Amino acid sequence: MIDRLTIAQVLESYPFARDFLDQNRLNVSGSEHLTFAEFLKRIDADEIEDQALRIETLQDDLNRYIEQILDFLGVEESGAVRSLTILPGHDKDKTPETFERLDIYRSQIVSIVGPTGSGKSRLLADIEWAAQRDTPTGRAILINGENPDPKWRYSSNNKLVAQLSQNMNFVMDLSVGEFIEMHAESRMIGNRAEIKAKILAEANRLAGESFLASAPVTSLSGGQSRALMIADTAILSASPIVLIDEIENAGIDRRKALDLLVSQDKIVLMATHDPLLALLADRRIVIQNGGIRKVVETRAEEKALLLEFNQIDAVMQEARRKLRAGERLGEVDGKIGLRFPADDRRFA
Amino acid sequence: MNLTIFSGPPSSGKTSVILKTIDAFRKQGKKVGVVKFDCLYTDDDLLYEKAGVPVKKGLSGGLCPDHFFASNIEGVVKWGVREGVDLLVSESAGLCNRCSPYLADVKGVCVIDNLSGINTPKKIGPMLKSADIVVITKGDIVSQAEREVFAARVSAVNPRALVMHVNGLSGQGAYELSTLIYRGDSDIQSVQGMKLRFPMPAAMCSYCLGETRIGESYQLGNSKKMNWE
Numbered sequence A: 001m002i003d004r005l006t007i008a009q010v011l012e013s014y015p016f017a018r019d020f021l022d023q024n025r026l027n028v029s030g031s032e033h034l035t036f037a038e039f040l041k042r043i044d045a046d047e048i049e050d051q052a053l054r055i056e057t058l059q060d061d062l063n064r065y066i067e068q069i070l071d072f073l074g075v076e077e078s079g080a081v082r083s084l085t086i087l088p089g090h091d092k093d094k095t096p097e098t099f100e101r102l103d104i105y106r107s108q109i110v111s112i113v114g115p116t117g118s119g120k121s122r123l124l125a126d127i128e129w130a131a132q133r134d135t136p137t138g139r140a141i142l143i144n145g146e147n148p149d150p151k152w153r154y155s156s157n158n159k160l161v162a163q164l165s166q167n168m169n170f171v172m173d174l175s176v177g178e179f180i181e182m183h184a185e186s187r188m189i190g191n192r193a194e195i196k197a198k199i200l201a202e203a204n205r206l207a208g209e210s211f212l213a214s215a216p217v218t219s220l221s222g223g224q225s226r227a228l229m230i231a232d233t234a235i236l237s238a239s240p241i242v243l244i245d246e247i248e249n250a251g252i253d254r255r256k257a258l259d260l261l262v263s264q265d266k267i268v269l270m271a272t273h274d275p276l277l278a279l280l281a282d283r284r285i286v287i288q289n290g291g292i293r294k295v296v297e298t299r300a301e302e303k304a305l306l307l308e309f310n311q312i313d314a315v316m317q318e319a320r321r322k323l324r325a326g327e328r329l330g331e332v333d334g335k336i337g338l339r340f341p342a343d344d345r346r347f348a
Numbered sequence B: 001m002n003l004t005i006f007s008g009p010p011s012s013g014k015t016s017v018i019l020k021t022i023d024a025f026r027k028q029g030k031k032v033g034v035v036k037f038d039c040l041y042t043d044d045d046l047l048y049e050k051a052g053v054p055v056k057k058g059l060s061g062g063l064c065p066d067h068f069f070a071s072n073i074e075g076v077v078k079w080g081v082r083e084g085v086d087l088l089v090s091e092s093a094g095l096c097n098r099c100s101p102y103l104a105d106v107k108g109v110c111v112i113d114n115l116s117g118i119n120t121p122k123k124i125g126p127m128l129k130s131a132d133i134v135v136i137t138k139g140d141i142v143s144q145a146e147r148e149v150f151a152a153r154v155s156a157v158n159p160r161a162l163v164m165h166v167n168g169l170s171g172q173g174a175y176e177l178s179t180l181i182y183r184g185d186s187d188i189q190s191v192q193g194m195k196l197r198f199p200m201p202a203a204m205c206s207y208c209l210g211e212t213r214i215g216e217s218y219q220l221g222n223s224k225k226m227n228w229e
């Protein structure tokens, strides 16, 4: 059906097809009245060789591209993923896991704890790949209670999982504003100015020192970079699940970061040994020898402990700040509870 | 025997990804052999050897490495069959982004990395556009936004490929890749008569034939001039 439209009509109905033409270095200007097939027929043999074009597949490629993007935009609107379910497999010795099933809904945080080599990253990988009893753990993943659509594996626009990695640097030479625009553009987002302002404001709330849209991303400090990455992932990433694999000491307000992800309806899974993070989760998955040993709810008394841990953390951070600023430390710097941020009381 | 052809720009992570994928195959009890094609020099054979992987290397020297590949792949397949491997992997570096070593009926994997810049998908020709699987590496050193934009651009130039991320250092994604590469029902004993997916440039110019002097009067055959108007 797309085959019958002129290029002008294609671009009018599917404006994003412009990206396809651009990425494939096809210059259609002056040929908009032709169908895409007619346009391809008119490219002469020299140019085909020169540009190394695969003429015979381009029509089909365009059709597929349009289909994929429409599918992607459709998924966006219907908010496809509401729940993630892990069904048991087995540990490294093939002993079956004993939990029945584990359902995780949007806006929930689950932490994953266990010794190094126990299989935390493997569990995250099972989720990312929507395992169907075809990974070393034998686990299966359900989406909305059903077997996952193969597109979660095979289509690059529909990845289940966004990942916050250890990295704190950007490699692109763009300003913060351009960086966000570029991402919004690839996501076919309309209200870019609004999204940009929102991401910048959230990133500044997470970072200690504030920064402007005009700052080059490469000039941001580690904490600022991470804050921008988290705000961008929370607000602009199409993936409904966010994985955090071992981020300790990120140099940002981690509780606010998790709050932000949750406020954007993300499912958050994090592999961590840090009590400040692990206790922020609603539940924690305990892994040993490659298998899920148990799943425990975070109790109110543990949440209360979090209050104390945060106080200890505040003391350490303040001491760090003073040392960096060249100040002296005194007895008062070891006193827990003095500089405690008031809004953490909600955990009490 | 299964056969898979890996290609991709230099240093994109091909060897790293292949080694991690071989680890995954070994856990499944499968034997893998590798042939490395390069132009002037390669150390990769030592890396494979160190990992206990049967390996052969082919240096094209004065020839275009992709042409060299096409004239040698049959010999390589024979070697793999003799070694009794379950899977034979060929690794070759795409040197000018113009050609690709993929054969029509053999799985072709292109490895490119996030660090190469978001305009890279546009610059690479058939090596990327006609691959069955595109593996993107070095996701650990860029942000989620950069990964998403890069992957979207890859899909725009090759909407039929399966695009996936593999970390060449940690091996994350390598198990998954192994399941996509191997097919129990594929048994290749020879590639005689198979076709390249994409023709190599047909042109020959004086300099292909050994001319070293610069100047109009020495240029026979195909010559192509930049436009100065």
Ligand SMILES: Nc1nc2c(ncn2[C@@H]2O[C@H](COP(=O)(O)OP(=O)(O)O)[C@@H](O)[C@H]2O)c(=O)[nH]1
Residues within 6 Å of the ligand: B008, B009, B010, B011, B012, B013, B014, B015, B016, B017, B137, B138, B139, B140, B141, B166, B167, B168, B169
């Ligand atoms: N950070 C990071 N480095 C990688 C990754 N994959 C490969 N590398 C590194 O990139 C360099 C080139 O990799 P190599 O496998 O030799 O590339 P090849 O020339 O394509 O075979 C090596 O130093 C690798 O350690 C990755 O996913 N992340």
Ligand SMILES: Nc1ncnc2c1ncn2[C@@H]1O[C@H](COP(=O)(O)OP(=O)(O)O)[C@@H](O)[C@H]1O
Residues within 6 Å of the ligand: A090, A091, A092, A093, A114, A115, A116, A117, A118, A119, A120, A121, A122, A123, A136, A137, A138, A289, A290, A291
């Ligand atoms: N249930 C399992 N069966 C077989 N191998 C497993 C299982 N769980 C984990 N592994 C393997 O054990 C190794 C260590 O796991 P990993 O997830 O990296 O641990 P962690 O992230 O906790 O340090 C990996 O090679 C992984 O594939």
Ligand SMILES: [Mg+2]
Residues within 6 Å of the ligand: A120, A121, A245
């Ligand atoms: Mg790990």
Ligand SMILES: [Mg+2]
Residues within 6 Å of the ligand: B014, B015, B016, B044, B091
């Ligand atoms: Mg290599």
